[in-house]
Amino acid sequence: MIHASIATQLASASAVSTHVDPVMAAETVAEQAEGRLTEGCCDLALLFASGGHAQHLSEMTEVVRRILGPGSLLAVTAEGVVGTGQEHERTDAVSLLALSMPGTTIQPFTYQQLPHADPSDPASLGRLGEAIGAGRDLRGVVMFADPFSVPAASVLTAISALPKVIPGLKRAPVLGGLASLAPAPGTNTLVMNDEVLRSGAVGVSIRGDIAIDTMVSQGCRPISTPLIVTKARRNILQELGGRRALDVVREMVEALDESDKRLVAGGLFFGRAVSEYRERFGRGDFLVRTVMGVDQESGAIAVGDAVRVGQTVQFHLRDAQTASEDLHMLLTAQRLQSPPVGALLTTCTGRGSRLFPHKNHDAAAISEAIQTPTGDPVPTAGFFASGEFGPIGNESFLHGHTASAGFFRAKPHRNADDD
Template sequence: MTEPIANSMKWTSALSTRPSLEAAIAEVVEQAKESLQATPDLALVFISSAFTSEYARLMPLLQEYLPALPILGCGGGGVVGADRSGITQEVEGQPALSLTLASLPNVKVQTFYLGAEDLPDLDSPPDAWINQIGVPVTAQPHFILLADPFSSRINDLLQGLDFAYPGAVKVGGLASGGGGNAQTGLFCNYRLYRKGTVGVALSGDIVVETIVAQGCRPIGQPYWVTEGERNILFGLEEQPGADPSPYRSGARVSQKRTPLEVLQDLIQNLSDADRTLAQHSLFVGIAQNEFKQNLEQGDFLIRQLLGVDPRVGAIAIGDHIRPGQRIQFHLRDAQASAEDLETLLRRYRQQSRHSATGALMFSCLGRGEGLYGEPNYDSHLFSQYQPGVSLSGFFCNGEIGPVGGSTFLHGYTSVFGIYRQP
């Protein structure tokens, strides 16, 4: 007879769409406690921006039900959680509250708040960042980060944390509102913050894996960057002899051209539908692995194409670029986004030999029903490939997740943090 695993990790989420904040809190707490059937060690709360005027009431009300519990959360244009039947739902543009409770045996949970003024200079040593977080690098922590999009210096924070904790997985998102002048809400240990970043470091018996679905498909072939300065591309080198697969790299030859020439030829050879799409949904993927020959989905950091200079044939992109890197043009639409996520989910299921316990989804406001024309697309696709794994999260103003070993702020992306025991 098989003995049950002692001290196993447990993770559950609950969702309420009640328009009364008091009623919504009571419902999610009751549902989550009933489902968890264990003492929680961490709570995560995501609240719809439809409740913006009541953000200040959330923590005091929640503390009555869950006193002395490490808690982290933020407001979002939409929230994700499981309804009473256990089915994950994405609720956009209406009142909703999502609560996740996790029982994490042998895991140290340390929450923190960082204002922009607290961040060390980027030239500071790792110890300066470690002292701000309060977790030694030997603890090998993983992070969940929720930040204000306007005042957090989030890119500096991600760069600093990668420097100080190079092996740590960092996922999260920027708090989002319903547009206009809606105020940001960040929550940490029963306090409301309007600026900065809240986070939690998890160390001990916990493994975090990620899926970063940037929602694009490649067109053309990869190119070597021969000339580049800051975020401006001046020269590209073709790689002919490539496999028909759009991610296959061929042999390097000296056939340099301006990026604009490459782009014009590429667009000319697209289908009518893709040519139309390229007018408003054209992106640049930057390969993150300098040595990998056969590039595939997940190997590129997707960045916006900001503009062109027809005088010199240069293009500007939304990130720094340097000679020697490889780039490939990409297109984004609903079909590409769906296929990208499914490819990554299928690959994760094939490669993972362990069962996940819980997961968090940080999805761009530009995805969801507005992109797919139907609700719950990303979350239900995740559940098809990871049945029984509790999923929660929110719709972000920017998504935090790793590509190629470094952590980036993304757009139009769904980032999944997947949690299990070692």
């Protein structure tokens, strides 16, 4: 059911509970959010549950709907949840983000409702846009998906292509991620309003008087100069600059210091430029993927993405220090914009205490760097995902090892005919 906001003031609230009783935990976060929303009007509620609480997600969403009465609600089970300045990993916890967004229209959808869309077929893209409620005033999509039953990367590619068929739409960013709690198909839980699913995806499109600014911290640093692909097949990188790819990598690794060589032994990453139309490339210009393996005989390298001749690529390393520096650099850029009222954070299960020496790293970084218009830490909620959604450039991708955030801000004033 399409929801049109009746709110008059942009606001958000977040809350976290680790109460041992899942229903009590849901009541706690819903009541706290209700008390913090200026008008008590909730247009969108996003609920995240981890540990044993995940088994009771349906009951918890009923509680949240009863107390908050949100226009739309999405929920997902996860290995851990995120709140304002805090992260709860591999334990019983629930987190909630409630948003009041005047002048917006929110349309919920499930994966089952989405037609197949080919980015090269305008007619199929048009059907997809209609199914999710996209128009020229689309500000963003929030989506949670089951990793065992949804080709998430293909869905993101199709949604990113909607500007091709919707005049006036410049970009269609997608935020959210993959459910991360269950190890087998049929054991994750997704909720859209009163609909409970064990597979598929749930999402909302958000249109109207809101700005949703995105940030994807891939946490990597380059260790090579930009290189040109001269021979490739699917995800097999065969030649770089006319030389065997493996020979280029070996030469690159030999030039590294000992600490970086140890990082290479733990995992090498590969980035491809998302746009070739640049004279210079920076850290945020590459979509980072894992190097999956090498063929010693042919000198080819398998990477976690399709590559083609003529692309610009670069090799990267990831460690805790680099990941922290990258996140703080991106947050510094966010501070140059107007203060947001709320934030959605999706971070990888491989981050948190598995990567950083201190707890709450990503959530605390946002809380310390970003304040609301009143000077308080921005209300934040989210989850640890087994794959994160977020845009690099104008296209949204399925990521790994990233922290992907969306910041909800008042829409900047423009001309009356400029959506």
